[in-house]
Amino acid sequence: xxxxxxxxxxxxxxxxxxxxxxxxxxxxxxxxxxxxxxxxxxxxxxxxxxxxxxxxxxxxxxxxxxxxxxxxxxxxxxxxxxxxxxxxxxxxxxxxxxxxxxxxxxxxxxxxxxxxxxxxxxxxxxxxxxxxxxxxxxxxxxxxxxxxxxxxxxxxxxxxxxxxxxxxxxxxxxxxxxxxxxxxxxxxxxxxxxxxxxxxxxxxxxxxxxx
Amino acid sequence: xxxxxxxxxxxxxxxxxxxxxxxxxxxxxxxxxxxxxxxxxxxxxxxxxxxxxxxxxxxxxxxxxxxxxxxxxxxxxxxxxxxxxxxx
Numbered sequence: 001x002x003x004x005x006x007x008x009x010x011x012x013x014x015x016x017x018x019x020x021x022x023x024x025x026x027x028x029x030x031x032x033x034x035x036x037x038x039x040x041x042x043x044x045x046x047x048x049x050x051x052x053x054x055x056x057x058x059x060x061x062x063x064x065x066x067x068x069x070x071x072x073x074x075x076x077x078x079x080x081x082x083x084x085x086x087x088x089x090x091x092x093x094x095x096x097x098x099x100x101x102x103x104x105x106x107x108x109x110x111x112x113x114x115x116x117x118x119x120x121x122x123x124x125x126x127x128x129x130x131x132x133x134x135x136x137x138x139x140x141x142x143x144x145x146x147x148x149x150x151x152x153x154x155x156x157x158x159x160x161x162x163x164x165x166x167x168x169x170x171x172x173x174x175x176x177x178x179x180x181x182x183x184x185x186x187x188x189x190x191x192x193x194x195x196x197x198x199x200x201x202x203x204x205x206x207x208x209x210x211x
Numbered sequence: 212x213x214x215x216x217x218x219x220x221x222x223x224x225x226x227x228x229x230x231x232x233x234x235x236x237x238x239x240x241x242x243x244x245x246x247x248x249x250x251x252x253x254x255x256x257x258x259x260x261x262x263x264x265x266x267x268x269x270x271x272x273x274x275x276x277x278x279x280x281x282x283x284x285x286x287x288x289x290x291x292x293x294x295x296x297x298x299x
Contacts, residue, residue: 008270008273012266025258026258026259026262027258027261027262029262030261030262030265030266033265033266033269034265037269076272076276079272080268080269080272083265083268084265084268084269087261087262087264087265088261088265090256090261091256091258091261094256183273187276187277187280190280190284191280193284194280194283194284194287197284197287197288197291198287200291201287201290201291201294204291204294204295204298205294207298208294208297208298211298
């Protein structure tokens with residue numbers, strides 16, 4: 001946690017040192033937090049989908065804790081992506097939002113995980129399996145979101161931008177990706193621990209009732 | 212034939228003023244483009260507030276989420292400690 005906090009504290013200096021982009025100028029620097037947030041958003045959806053598969057088809061009840069943890073992180077990182085993207089677009093494209101394949105499918109993925117959290121909160125018994133089904137649909141959306149910029153007409157930069165970045169822009173980007181990945185792993189473990197502890201509380205109450 | 216001639220005259224009579232009117236209403240195109248150093252203030256979208264809002268939102272979001280997670284964990288761990296103490 002201290003390492004992640006330290007990396008986030010240094011990040012503004014790394015981003016400040018990055019050069020301006022020729023057509024977008026200063027505003028493109030939103031990219032250094034927007035892109036890692038988007039990657040963590042998609043990673044969270046994949047983790048939730050894999051854990052849902054384990055819950056539904058391999059009958060591992062503890063996998064439910066990981067689905068819940070990853071779904072909550074998908075909402076958190078999804079919110080970061082969907083807020084920072086329009087702030088960048090306002091200056092770069094002249095509009096806050098366009099209904100292209102990338103933006104629309106990202107919004108749909110975000111809504112799937114918001115629906116998951118609402119289902120788990122208010123769905124009652126059996127909502128774990130229903131929710132896992134929903135999370136599987138969320139994971140199925142991920143490859144579509146990733147390649148959508150390469151197949152459909154859009155203003156959004158294509159996936160080829162990342163490997164072709166000049167070194168001066170690539171270093172701060174990969175630094176931020178590392179910081180976000182570290183943060184994601186820590187938050188996922190902490191959130192899953194919260195679910196394990198909640199299950200323990202329930203078991204203790206059951207044991208108390210039986211005694 | 213006479214009817215055709217009347218229609219032609221009518222069409223010509225209506226077309227001439229409408230062309231003249233449309234020419235009058237149309238603004239004059241600029242003869243040349245004049246470069247300026249900075250765009251007029253109304254035309255600019257400043258980048259800094261957008262950048263600041265984007266980074267600020269993520270910083271506040273991360274701190275808020277970590278705080279909420281820590282609070283929920285502390286609550287559930289206190290509950291476990293109480294329940295285990297009761298069992299002993």
